[in-house]
Amino acid sequence: MPKSFEERLKDEIKDLHKENLFREPLALNKNFLNLATNDYFLLRHNKQVLEFADTVARKYGTGSGASPLLSGYLPCHQMLINKLLGWKQKKFGMLFNSGFMANQALVKNLPGKHDLILVDKFIHHSIAQALNRGSTRFKRYNHLDLCHLEELLSDNTSHYDTIFVITESIFSMDGDYPDLKRLVELKKKYHFVLILDEAHGTGVLGNSGAGLAEETGTSNEVDIIIGTFGKSLAGMGAYVLTNLLPIIEYLTNKAGEYIYSTFLSPHQTGVALASIDVVRNAHEKRESLKLLSRWLRSRLVEHIDVQTNYNTPIIPLIVGSNDSTLNLQALFLNKDIIVGAVRPPTVPRGSSRIRLSLNSELSKEKLEPLISIVKEWSKK
Incomplete structure (x- = not known):
């Protein structure tokens, strides 16, 4: 291995130490x-969750075996998608191995070259990284500033085929959330695709814990919901839900994060299935x-x-x-x-x-x- 490579790593690590980073x-x-x-x-220690996950793993095995496009998916995967669709009030969905992968798949593949993405300035790194590596133009609006967002919408709507607006429900580093009702009003006025990342909203917001969309009564107006099993649901994996079947079909055929990865394990689907039941009644x-x-x-x-x-x-x-x-x-x-x-x-x-x-x-x-x-x- 070249010594220059090792020295570069050491130098950069030294710089991180100097800056307390x-x-x-x-x-x-x-x-x-x-x-x-x-x-x-604290559902990762919940007896009901642990026992059900063990039951699912014993029935279907420790792993899924391969990519779902190679070896198919199991009944437990379909059960999980169905449960999510009922809970989050959507018609179609798909699973991913992590929220990071789901966000990357969505942002890199769904918008086209003649589209524009508008995102909150404090959007999660998984989305920010996908924006920087993708081919679609994007602009950031000031954090939670829907007046700034409307300015961008007004200035840009006529110049692009489709505009996508992406926001988190609860922001992971600030613990705040957008005025989703007003965001939906902007959607009705400017006709954009609204994507909501409910990673941290799931479990803690809404009457049944379905998230900010449920809490604000706007579930039907949110075009795409992204979420994870790695927060309130105490496991691993993620999902994309929508009312438009072509979105799921397109991602299934275009998203490398889905195509080229071994599918979510039966054990983790069991964790998610049981955790949803607990959270909905909490x-x-x-x-x-x-x-x-x-x-x-x-x-x-x-x-x-x-x-x-x-x-x-x-x-x-x-x-x-x-x-x-x-x-x-x-x-x-x-x-x-x-x-x-x-x-x-x-x-x-x-x-x-x-x-x-x-x-x-x-x-x-x-x-x-x-x-x-x-x-x-x-x-x-």
């Missing part, structure tokens, strides 16, 4: 209070999680920059600099509390933050030590 995973070798997980209902836990989020935000706002007008389980504590963010994270770790230290390029420079992710098994009592740490840190 180096990352490495934490070995979970003792009991922590984990406030970094996206498993908002009404009290869903409301308790919202109340806990509002309570914690109100307690923290005295000591750190935090939004108080949302009730989602994702709570960013805006610190600013990389070194201060890492110092605060270290204080949490010293008290056996795991939190995410999010730095550029994941978030804009100067907005490094501690990202808290709540779950339904937490209580105010369990969170008091966290508040004390932030309070003491803010005095320094």
Whole structure:
């Protein structure tokens, strides 16, 4: 192996250390209070989910065997698609191995060369990367700024065959969400294709946990819903749902992420099937999680920059600099509390933050030590 290659890697890693941007995973070798997980209902430890997943794996095997276009799909895969369609109020759907793959497949393949994609400035990296590598022109509108979006729509609608607007429901690094009802009104006016990524909205929003579209009563107006099994549903995999069959047929034939990958395992379909049943009926836990989020935000706002007008389980504590963010994270770790230290390029420079992710098994009592740490840190 050329020494120049190794030296380049070492130099770039050294630069990451200098800027306090180096990352490495934490070995979970003792009991922590984990406030970094996206498993908002801790279903990865749920007995019903574990037992059903085991039953499905024993019936259909540990893996799917190959790409679905080679060896076909199993009854458990169809059961999962059917359950999702009923829950999310769509007619057609397909499964992927991860949310990242689903987003890449959709964004790289569906829009054409004569189309335009408009995306929220803080869209997830999986979509941002696909935009940069695709052939379709795109523009970003300011975060949650639908006035800016309308300006772009007004200026560009007549110049392109189709305009796609892509947004997340709950944004993964900010815990906020768009005014989906107003977005739907813009859709009626400008006739664009609306794509909603419900990765973090699923489970925590809506009467049955179907997400922001359900909560706002706009499910029928959202053209394409993307979601994942890796957050509230405590597993792996993802889905694309729509009311238009040609979208699914086109992706099935064009998306390399679907064509050239071994299909989702029966075990993971079992996890998703059981988790959906639990989440749909978790009404009290869903409301308790919202109340806990509002309570914690109100307690923290005295000591750190935090939004108080949302009730989602994702709570960013805006610190600013990389070194201060890492110092605060270290204080949490010293008290056996795991939190995410999010730095550029994941978030804009100067907005490094501690990202808290709540779950339904937490209580105010369990969170008091966290508040004390932030309070003491803010005095320094």
